[in-house]
Amino acid sequence: MPRFSSRAESGLHESRPHAASLASTAVLLVNLGTPEAPDTASVRRYLREFLSDPHVVILPRLLWLPLLHGIVLNVRPKHSAARYQKIWTPEGSPLKIHTEKQAKLLRGFLGADKHPMHVAYAMRYGRPALDDVLARLHRQGMRRILLLPLYPQHATSTMATVFDAAEAWAARVKNPPKLLKLRLRADDPRYIAALAASVREHWMREGQPDPAYRLVMSFHGVPRRTIERGDPYYDECLKTAALLAHELGLSAEHYRIAFQSYPGYCRWLSPRTDETLAELGAAHTQRVDVICPGFVSDCLETLEEIAIEGKKTFLAAGGGEFHYIPCLNERDDWIHTLARRVIAHTRQTPD
Numbered sequence: 001m002p003r004f005s006s007r008a009e010s011g012l013h014e015s016r017p018h019a020a021s022l023a024s025t026a027v028l029l030v031n032l033g034t035p036e037a038p039d040t041a042s043v044r045r046y047l048r049e050f051l052s053d054p055h056v057v058i059l060p061r062l063l064w065l066p067l068l069h070g071i072v073l074n075v076r077p078k079h080s081a082a083r084y085q086k087i088w089t090p091e092g093s094p095l096k097i098h099t100e101k102q103a104k105l106l107r108g109f110l111g112a113d114k115h116p117m118h119v120a121y122a123m124r125y126g127r128p129a130l131d132d133v134l135a136r137l138h139r140q141g142m143r144r145i146l147l148l149p150l151y152p153q154h155a156t157s158t159m160a161t162v163f164d165a166a167e168a169w170a171a172r173v174k175n176p177p178k179l180l181k182l183r184l185r186a187d188d189p190r191y192i193a194a195l196a197a198s199v200r201e202h203w204m205r206e207g208q209p210d211p212a213y214r215l216v217m218s219f220h221g222v223p224r225r226t227i228e229r230g231d232p233y234y235d236e237c238l239k240t241a242a243l244l245a246h247e248l249g250l251s252a253e254h255y256r257i258a259f260q261s262y263p264g265y266c267r268w269l270s271p272r273t274d275e276t277l278a279e280l281g282a283a284h285t286q287r288v289d290v291i292c293p294g295f296v297s298d299c300l301e302t303l304e305e306i307a308i309e310g311k312k313t314f315l316a317a318g319g320g321e322f323h324y325i326p327c328l329n330e331r332d333d334w335i336h337t338l339a340r341r342v343i344a345h346t347r348q349t350p351d
């Protein structure tokens with residue numbers, strides 16, 4: 001292959017990313033966000049920011065804002081803080097810890113000579129705030145920022161809000177870096193394989209499931225209205241679930257798809273995870289394993305809602321054994337999946 005002295009001469013057709021431009025390229029992992037501490041005041045601050053986002057609560061502002069400030073922010077923070085206290089660690093919120101570690105590990109994967117990219121992480125709500133991290137990368141001379149929201153299934157409430165907020169930041173600064181939108185895929189074979197490997201490893205540890213076994217695949221719910229408006233989220237959850245079941249060789253009676261985190265005020269995706277677990281318990285199902293494929297980092301919704309509360313629901317209804325299968329977190333095959341996604345994208349989109 002002939003050597004070119006500049007990218008222009010090479011006609012941008014080289015398949016290997018250009019080292020000089022990669023040095024000023026940053027990958028920015030973005031997760032949802034979490035409170036600074038598991039106390040009522042911190043949770044209120046976090047929920048105020050989160051639930052004020054029109055991407056998250058789609059009710060008309062004139063109706064929602066008085067409700068949010070008059071009732072929700074007075075009632076919910078105390079209740080949610082008690083839930084956070086059950087899963088908080090000496091290092092802080094699990095979601096933040098896992099996201100930080102994922103960024104560090106990805107840096108290791110990409111840091112080799114071939115792909116010398118800068119890797120950072122940010123939270124859409126809470127800290128490290130997306131705007132602050134973008135500003136820091138800008139100061140550090142980054143000319144391209146690859147935004148990578150950590151959600152394999154695409155919901156406007158989680159993904160579009162990240163891109164919109166980043167674009168709004170760019171519109172406010174002088175000479176902003178180029179922002180590139182990178183999306184994970186619900187059907188990425190590497191992601192499915194990593195999920196399947198995590199289930200198989202769990203089976204190795206806990207013993208092979210019996211014929212009456214059920215694997216519950218629990219995804220975070222969203223309002224039905226958002227799906228009716230064309231959000232691909234629901235179809236993508238079903239796609240991930242079908243591919244995972246296929247990869248594990250599970251037939252239809254051996255797995256269930258369910259949606260968790262019902263907020264209590266709107267038509268939510270169904271069937272609900274809590275109701276599904278109660279139903280399986282009432283049917284005296286001998287063993288249930290629950291996996292949450294839509295969360296790539298363990299957090300309140302998996303560790304408290306599923307591993308603690310979901311287990312209680314299943315056992316109280318009459319179920320046998322309950323197991324929670326952790327998120328992909330720092331798994332090598334998952335970090336590798338992220339790295340491949342980043343490298344493939346930088347190849348497709350030169351400066």
Ligand SMILES: C=CC1=C(C)c2cc3[nH]c(cc4nc(cc5[nH]c(cc1n2)c(C)c5CCC(=O)O)C(CCC(=O)O)=C4C)c(C)c3C=C
Nearest residue numbers: 032033034035056080095155157158220222294299300301
């Ligand atoms: C994985 C994807 C997620 C989607 C889709 C999602 C939609 C969504 N969430 C709420 C309301 C709340 N979610 C809360 C916590 C929370 N949600 C996600 C992910 C998705 N949410 C995560 C990873 C977390 C955990 C954060 C952590 O700190 O560990 C909360 C806060 C906790 C509580 O008070 O219950 C709320 C509120 C809505 C309304 C929504 C869809 C529109």
Ligand SMILES: [Fe+2]
Nearest residue numbers: 032220261301
């Ligand atoms: Fe949520």
Ligand SMILES: [Fe+2]
Nearest residue numbers: 261262301305
């Ligand atoms: Fe929840």
